[in-house]
Amino acid sequence: MNSGKLNLLDFSNPSIRTLHLTWVAFFITFVVWFSHAPLLAAIKETFDLSQQQVKALMILNVALTIPARIIIGILVDKFGPRHVYSGLLVLSSFVCFLFASSTSYEMLALSRFLLGFVGAGFVIGIRLVGEWFPAKQVGLAEGVYGGWGNFGSAAAAMTLPTVALLYGGPEGWRYAIASTGVIALLYGIFFYFKARNTPKGSTYFKPKKSGGLEVSSKKDFYFYLVMNVPMYIALAVLTWKLGPDNLKLLTAGAATALWIGLAVLFVFQVTQIYKVNSHLFTDPQPESPQQGYKFKQVAVLDWAYFVTFGSELAVVSMLPLFFMDTFGLDAVKAGLLASGFAFMNLAARPGGGWISDKFGRKKTMSILIAGLAVGYLVLSQIDAGWWIWVAVVATMCCSFFVQAGEGAVFAMVPLVQRRMTGQIAGMAGAYGNVGAVTFLTVLSFVDASTFFMVIAACAGAVFVLVQFLEEPEGHMTEVLPDGTVQLIEVS
Amino acid sequence: MAIENTKQQLRVSAAQFSSAGVKPQNEDSMAIKIPDGSLLNRKGIVVAIADGVSAAEAGREASEIAITGFVNDYYSTPDSWSVKQSAHKVLTALNRWLFGQGQRYLEAEKGYVTTFSCVILKSRSAYIFHVGDSRVWRLREGALEQMTRDHTARISASQSYLSRALGIDLNLDVDLKVVDIEPGDRFLLTTDGVHEFLSPRDLLQTLQTQGDNLQAAVESLVQQALDNQSTDNLTCQLVQVEQLGQETNEDVLQTLRQLPFPPELEVGFKLDGWCVLEQIHASQRSQLYRVRHEVSGQVAVMKTPSVNYVDNVAYIERFIMEEWVGRRIDSPYVVKVVDAGPSRRFLYYLTEDLPGPTLAKLLQQQHTLDVPAVVGLAEKLVQGLRAFHRRETLHQDIKPDNIVMKGGDPVIIDFGSVYVAGVDEIATSFEREHALGTLDYSAPEYRLQRPRSERSDQFSLAVVLYELLTGKHPFGEAFQKAGTAAEFLDLKYTPAYRRNPMVPLWLDGALRKALQTNAELRYDSLSEWVHDLKHPNPAFLKVEQRPLLERDPARFWRWAALTLLVTNLLTLGLWLK
Secondary structure, eight states, X not given: OOXXXXXXXXXXXXXXXXXXXXXXXXHHHHHHHTSSGGGHHHHHHHHTOOHHHHHHHHHHHHHTHHHHHHHHHXXXXXXXXXXXXXXXXXXXXXXXXXXXXXXXXXXXXXXXHHHGGGXXXXXXXXXXXXXXXXXXXXXXXXXXXXXXXXXXXXXXXXXXXXXXXXXXXXTHHHHHHHHHHHHHHHHHHHHHHHOOSSSTTOOOEEESOOSSOOOSSHXXXXXXXXXXXXXXXXXXXXXXXXXXXXXXXXXXXXXXXXXXXXXXXXXXXXXXXXXXXXXXXXXXXXXXXXXXXXXHHXXXXXXXXXXXXXXXXXXXXXXXXXXXXXXXXXXXXXXXXXXXXXXXXXXXXXXXXXXXXXXXXHHHHHHHXXXXXXXXHHHHTOOTTSOHHHHHHHHHHHHHHHHHHHHHHHHHHHHHOGGGHHHHHHHHHHHHHHHHHHHHHHHTTSOHHHHHHHHHHHHHHHHHHHTTOOOOOOOXXXXXXXXXXXXXXXX | OOOOOOSOOXXXXXXXXXXXXXXXXXXXXXXXXXXXXXXXXHHOEEEEEEEBOTTSTTHHHHHHHHHHXXXXXXXXXXXXXXXXXXXXXXXXXXXXXXXXXXXXXXXXXXSOOBOEEEEEEETTEEEEEEESSOEEEEEETTEEEEOSOOOEEEOSSXXXXXXXXXXXXXXXXXXXXXXXXOTTOEEEEEOHHHHXXXXXXXXXXXXXXXXXXXXXXXXXXXHHHHHTTOOSOEEEEEEEEEEOOOSOHHHHHHHHHTOOOOOOOOTTOEETTEEEEXXXXXXXXXXXXXXXXXXXXXXXXXXXXXXXXXXXXXXHHHHHHHHHHHHHOOOTTBOOEEOOOSOOOSSOEEEEOOOOOBHHHHHHHHSSOOHHHHHHXXXXXXXXXXXXXHTTEEOOOOOGGGEEEEXXXXXXXXXXXXXXXXXXXXXXXXXXXXXXXXXXXXXXXXXXXXXXXXXXXXXXXXXXXXXXXXXXXXXXXXXXXXXXXHHHHHOOOOOHHHHOTTSOHHHHHHHHHHTOSSGGGSOSSHHHHHHHHHSOXXXXXXXXXXXXXXXXHHHXXXXXXXXXXXXXXHXXXXXXX
16 A cells, blocks of 8 residues: 555455445435335335425435434444444434335435435545545545545445336335345344444544634634524525425424424534534634634535535436436436436546645635536436437536536545534535425426426536635645755745 | 744753762752753753652652653643743642642651752743752852742741642642843752751851852852751752843744644645655545655654644644654653654655554454454553553544554554653643443443543553454444443353463453453553463462352342242241142
8 A cells, every 4th residue: 555546456455445434324324215206106106105295205314414413423422433334324224114115205205315314324434444545545435435425326226116116016116125125134234243432553643622613713703603603594494495385294383383493403513512612712812823723715615516516416306207207208218317316426526536635725626616517507407309429428417517516525625624614514415405304395386497497507606616716835845856855945 | 934943042961969978868850951952942051950758758759750750741741832831731640640649658657759940941931840848049240039939838937838739739830930031140959968067157158159060059058058067868959040041932832723724735745845755645634644864764643633623723733732742651562653854844744754564454354363362462552551550641542543563563553642641732612522422431430521631541442352253343343322320231241262262261351351341340550460360360260160140140139039939928828738
């Protein structure tokens, strides 16, 4: 292991073994998380659902993930990645069974809502991979982990309709989803026996301060508070959507209780954030510039992830159904073609990180966001008159920009403030889910074409935001031809 | 960013004199150290005086330890530490050591107690550290000023006691005064044998009449005090500032602390004259490279911090401390720190290159080692550990991977987990998590959050030795999972002779005692343990003959209760009939 390259086939290396173990775990969480998307047509038929009810299912699926990330983060700190990941997989398998054996729309909705928890699995693996790889390799390793794991949604879209057909009958989807549960259960147990929190002989450290991000100035403190508001708005809108005025899944009382709960949670979070940052108010001495960082950087990355990962989750949920409706395809074909969107993950996500490191972060990010804005504009024009293959190529091109953008965001996260990489990554991740909830809520009001246009418009706005990003400091050293490492004097 | 050797350096002249006086033994100690080159710039000049307390049996030894210990340790503190930080940490460690020595005596007044006063002259400042009743004076422009306050409690006109000194209490309160110096300033340090018998006016007069002849001045002061019937040891030191050093040294230290992390190194890269031969290891926290010096050809191992922690102050402080710990410990069985040369432009440190293999490799190849070999290793490793413990330092990470063979000798490596008593635990932003990593070798007290001690290292070494003999862990897999006191008590120890019939009963007894989960029950001292590892201890030979009550109390009481129940029932039956 003498370079920044990873030899992924070197199974004698425990780090590589752990990487494979972990991305497969993440892959399975994604299969489970998006198992419903390619089967929605069948589910819709079984329960005779309205278009609105189907869209509500999609939103429910990503709602719980927002708070779940925070809870999972705390659990990982407390019990270590190994226990939490296997626990998550095993528990999710039972929710899968619940969803598969649903007898009413309420039961479907509840189990989908609970499955949102699985979406938080990402956080666990990031931590685990971070423990196993030295700084030089960790970026690439986490790209592999994220990219290959995300591919799970494509795998689900490609295979599950066929699996459902193999079981046969109008209820075949139940067996298909139950199968993903069985896989999650078995792999959860396997993971428990095979995975280790740290390389042999190392100790698992946990950060002392948690509960909120540390910021460097009073201005950033308020900025940070404001940046937390969208998450609560997303959840509040969702509650309203499910409430008596819309889908009538919640009674008026329950909806009010949820709103109050959200308000209490927000106040609690503000106190937590204050606790971590109280020194800004008690200690007038400003921190040295070397210690501090600009929260602006975090905010821009959050919004960039909002539009990239958020739109990916939303599109992956609705694309199979969209292809079926638009082109009149059967479930298997639609799933297969729609999988093209998530398919790009394999290369685009790690690639985005690589391009970003190579050609400058701000430039890369600008180009990728602009690219995905154009991409979504193109998607919004798709109608029955298009050739199917052109539509598929268009989705794949668009998804390249989306996923490379995700990679570029995560390549930049550690450069904001090394010490808090985990927390910053967590916040960006949460924003990704806020994006998904937002876009899917939009979808529940409008048709697919307008939905794509809304995403494109958001991307346009984020493009402007990205211009406020500051290029992180370059390397302070250079290597002369004879190998001497030289300091670059920074004035 | 290297420290430049400046044209203008601090220059002083100095003299000192000590006499036992009317006493049979001189319990005073003194030292003046004027280093040259960059050390002078970085650490300055130390003038130190100590008066072992006469009531104390070990007064002489205490004052000597204080002076030599201070001078040695102060100059081995990391470059990045300020004078204040360095002196404070060294004094705290010394105090703990002296206090610990004193605890061996039952009566407190026989402890290792000494006064301590010192002046550290650096660039344009004098740092005066003081505890006890020795005195520091400054003579400037014909005026003599006492710079310290005696830490004495007067009980009556004739009797007074030291209220503060090194070795009295675990908590140490040192007075610190920082004053600017000017050319011509003189600092005079005296013990009570001198200043109790000479008035400040006498002192001033002598200093002025002797003029620039410092040696004559100190000798004359001692003589005058003796003439005045001084009843104590007499010691006197005098330094005169000739030329001030350059101004910005403290800033230089600041930049040293901010030395940049080296980039990821590739084979062939050269760093401050060290050429990278290969990467040995890389982890999430640091990288290790084998390097060779371009000029001298010396091969060493370079440890560089991981860029993951580039903005983590606590980590950086900790990293700097590792080198300091390594420099403080001198043993053939502990890896040596290699001097990186005067101009370091990056943050890293060097240790000697050991050919290996590690004990872990050895175990992998041979599965087990034979008994005499293990006993031989044990003796040397214990010596290595004692070198740590003598410096009030715990290694805390003894495991087969951290012991490397150098010829036939084992060498302990890795200062990454050390704990230095008295030096605050620097890693404040991280706390050790319990029972999550692979903790096969760490003593139960770490997981139970109980106080750690030298016995924790003893436990770890015992696990290693057991593994060398048997290839297995003494408590098996269950040890890793145990997290509560009860779970540790439930652990089952498998005697080494059951896994390797060549292990004698008594040797297993010695290992078993060091492997007690309760630290209290392990060996008091490592030397005792080594003795038991080499000589059959009769106490261990009759292990099997112990009464049932001792071997398995639960079973004893179970049977006792059952028997009682049966007899009671019988009695009841008979009585009813």
